[in-house]
Amino acid sequence: MKTLFELCKPRQSVFNETKREDVLNLSDLKEGKIECAPFFEENYVTDGMKTLFDTAFNRFIKRGQTGVVKLTQAMGGGKTHNMLALGLLAANPEFRGKVMANSEKYKSIDIVRVVAFSGRESDAPFGIWGSIAEQIGKKEAFSQYYTPLSAPGETAWINLLSGDPLLILLDELPPYLENAKSKTIGNSDLCAVTSTALANLFTALGKAQLANVCLVISDLKAAYEIGSELIRGAFKNLENEVNRSALNIEPVGAGSDDVYHILKKRLFESMPRADEINLVAIAYKDEVAKAKQMGLTSISPDLIYTGIKDSYPFHPSIRDLYARFKENSGFQQTRGLIRLMRQIIAGIYIGDKSKAKSKYLVNVFDFDLNDRAMLTTVTQIKQELSNAIAHDIAANGKAIAEEIDAQYQQELVGDVGKLILVSSLANVPNALLGLTLQEIIGDLCEPGRDIAGLKRALDEFQLRAWYLEHDKEGKLLFKNVKNMIAELHSLVDSYD
Structure with missing residues (x-):
C-alpha cells in the first residue's frame, strides 16, 4: 500500500502564497487579471455551478425565463467563485467545451459582454448604474442620473442594456448599501436611491427587450442584515412586477460531498x-x-x-x-x-x-x-x-x-x-x-x-x-x- 506522498501530488499553488485563488474577487475579473487556464484547472463544477451555467447561457440564447439569479449561501460559501467562473466562460468561448458538459447547445453564442460590480467599491463616483454604463461603453447615456445621483427607471435600463447578450455580476452589495446609507441625497440617501435603481433594473430584466441579459447577485444576509433586507425587498418588487421570483442557487451543496x-x-x-x-x-x-x-x-x-x-x-x-x-x-x-x-x-x-x-x-x-x-x-x-x-x-x-x-x-x-x-x-x-x-x-x-x-x-x-x-x-x-x-x-x- 502506497503513502499519500506516493499517490497524491499537491498543486504548486498550495505552497505559493501569492497564487492562491481564494483571494480573487470581481475587481480581478473586471480588470482582466485572472488567467482562465489555471483557474479552470483547479475548478470543480458542482451541481449548483452547473445550474448557474445553464441558467445564464439559456438566457443568452433567449430561451431562459429567469433573468435574475441569486446565489444563496453564507459568507465564503462559493458565491464569488461561481460568479468568476461564469464571467470567464461568458467572455472566453474557447473554454466552454472544457468546462460545460452541454456546451454544444450554446455554440451559437460568441463572446458575451460581462459587467461586474463589487460592493467593496464604496467610492464608485456615479453609483452602481454609472459603473454598469461605463463598463458597457455607454457612460454618457446615463449622464442625467449622475448629478445629482438619481435612480434610472425601467425604460432607461432597457435602453442601456439591450443589444448583444450581457452578463451582469453584482457581488457583496449589502456592505455597499450600508455605507450608502450615510450619503445624503436631497431628502433621502444613496442607499434608498440605489435600492430604487436595483428594483427598476430587476423589473426591466423581465421585459422581452432584455431577454438575453442575465443578472447574478450574491446575498450575504447572515452578515449584513440592513443591506440584505433591501435586497430581499428589491427581489420582492421583482416578483410583484413580473409574477415570478429570482432563481435561488446554492453554489456548494450543504448535504453533499x-x-x-x-x-x-x-x-x-x-x-x-x-x-x-x-x-x-x-x-x-x-x-x-x-x-x-x-x-x-x-x-x-x-x-x-x-x-x-x-x-x-x-x-x-x-x-x-x-x-x-x-x-x-x-x-x-x-x-x-x-x-x-x-x-x-x-x-x-x-x-x-x-x-x-x-x-x-x-x-x-x-x-x-x-x-x-x-x-x-x-x-x-x-x-x-x-x-x-x-x-x-x-x-x-x-x-x-x-x-x-x-x-x-x-x-x-x-x-x-x-x-x-x-x-x-x-x-x-x-x-x-x-x-x-x-x-x-x-x-x-x-x-x-x-x-x-x-x-x-x-x-x-x-x-x-x-x-x-x-x-x-x-x-x-x-x-x-x-x-x-x-x-x-x-x-x-x-x-x-
Whole structure:
C-alpha cells in the first residue's frame, strides 16, 4: 500500500502564497487579471455551478425565463467563485467545451459582454448604474442620473442594456448599501436611491427587450442584515412586477460531498487510481475492525471503508468535524476550509521528513500548532480556546500532551488533543461539541498506529489537562475555563 506522498501530488499553488485563488474577487475579473487556464484547472463544477451555467447561457440564447439569479449561501460559501467562473466562460468561448458538459447547445453564442460590480467599491463616483454604463461603453447615456445621483427607471435600463447578450455580476452589495446609507441625497440617501435603481433594473430584466441579459447577485444576509433586507425587498418588487421570483442557487451543496471534491481539485494535481484507493480503504477498515473487536470503538468498519472511497485523500471524519464550526461568526465556510486545508497539506508535504511519506490519509488533526501561522488560523476560529491549546495541547514541547507523548515516545496524545480541539471549535448556540472516547479511537485508527496504548495515555491526559471536560453525555471537549484538575493544582500551589 502506497503513502499519500506516493499517490497524491499537491498543486504548486498550495505552497505559493501569492497564487492562491481564494483571494480573487470581481475587481480581478473586471480588470482582466485572472488567467482562465489555471483557474479552470483547479475548478470543480458542482451541481449548483452547473445550474448557474445553464441558467445564464439559456438566457443568452433567449430561451431562459429567469433573468435574475441569486446565489444563496453564507459568507465564503462559493458565491464569488461561481460568479468568476461564469464571467470567464461568458467572455472566453474557447473554454466552454472544457468546462460545460452541454456546451454544444450554446455554440451559437460568441463572446458575451460581462459587467461586474463589487460592493467593496464604496467610492464608485456615479453609483452602481454609472459603473454598469461605463463598463458597457455607454457612460454618457446615463449622464442625467449622475448629478445629482438619481435612480434610472425601467425604460432607461432597457435602453442601456439591450443589444448583444450581457452578463451582469453584482457581488457583496449589502456592505455597499450600508455605507450608502450615510450619503445624503436631497431628502433621502444613496442607499434608498440605489435600492430604487436595483428594483427598476430587476423589473426591466423581465421585459422581452432584455431577454438575453442575465443578472447574478450574491446575498450575504447572515452578515449584513440592513443591506440584505433591501435586497430581499428589491427581489420582492421583482416578483410583484413580473409574477415570478429570482432563481435561488446554492453554489456548494450543504448535504453533499461537494466540499471533498472541491478540496481534491483545488489542492491536488494528480490522484491515484480507484484500485489504489481501495487498498487504503481496506487497510483502515481492518484497523477499525481490530479496535472494535477489542471493545475500544463502536464505529462501523464498513462505514469507514465506504467513507474513504468517497472522501480520499481525506479522512471521512473531516466532513462532520469541520462542518461543526463552519457557521462560526467570521469563518468563511468553503473559502475558509480551503485555506485551512491548504496550510495542512503544505505542512505535511514540506521537508525531507514530511509526514505525507508515512501517512495514508489527511486527517483532521494533521496540523502543527507549534507553527505560528497554523496556530493563528486555528485560534481565529475560536479564540477563547487559546489557553487550552497552550497549556494542554501544544507549546513547543511544554504542553501536557507533548510531555506525555515524549514520555511514551509517540505522537498519540497530541493527535487526540487536536482531534478533541477540532470537535470543540463550534461557537454558535446549541452547537455540537466534543467526542466520546469510542469516537476518538475510531477516528484515530490508521495503519501502523498502536491503539492499544491509547487508553492508558488518554487516562493520564485527562488527569493532567486543565481545560479538558466531560459533558453529561460523556463526550470529551475543551472549554475556556479551568477544570477541577487545574483548581486542585492551584490549591496545592497555594500551600507551597
